[in-house]
Amino acid sequence: QIYHSPFTFTVLGNVVHDLAVWSILMWLNLFYSTTFFMPPSRRLANYTFFSLTVAYNLSILSGFLLIEAIVIFLAEIKTGDSRFTKEKKNRIPTKRKKDVQEMPKLLPWKQKGVRTSVLYQAISYNPLTFFILANLATGLVNVMFRTVEIDGCPAVLILTGYLATLSTISLILYSRSIKIA
Secondary structure (H helix, E strand, O other), X not given: OOOOOXXXXXXXXXXXXXXXXXXXXXXXXXXXXXXXXXXXXXXOOOHHHHHHHHHHHHHHHHHHHHHHHHHHHXXXXXXXXXXXXXXXXXXXXXXXXXXXXXXXXXOHHHOOOOOOOHHHHHHHHOHHHHHHHHHHHHHHHHHHOOOOOOOHHHHHHHHHHHHHHHHHHHHHHHHOXXXXX
16 A cells, blocks of 8 residues: 555554554564573574564564655655645555556656655566576576685675676566566
């Protein structure tokens, strides 16, 4: 609901509030469960590891959403445009089939009200292709490099090149409206 243009700060505030409450509950759950169970272990995939993972991810999501709300609010103060802070009564965002089909024809950075990144839209346009390319690229990296023995800067450079290649391919396919799978 918040990823489409007809959202309000009330909706955004409710989502941030819900994420923050669940995040706090999961952190409390983690601290409570570590007194009775073993410490978090990824190998055992125990309850405390589950609590840690959920708490951490909810904290990150609520932080990102809070930062996004602050950035939108400051941008509206700077520009004087208040189309997102105005309350829109009785308006429910709907997805029309026409909008979904025309999305690649319009360049996303020229669309008004689109709040997702171009890269996210490009990956969402060809998700299976991105998945298959990522798996093939992972295999290629593992064949070309001894990834277990690489530390520090070379490992980061390999990961950066890997992600840059996948991102570039998906952006090219998206900008040219090529849908493979």
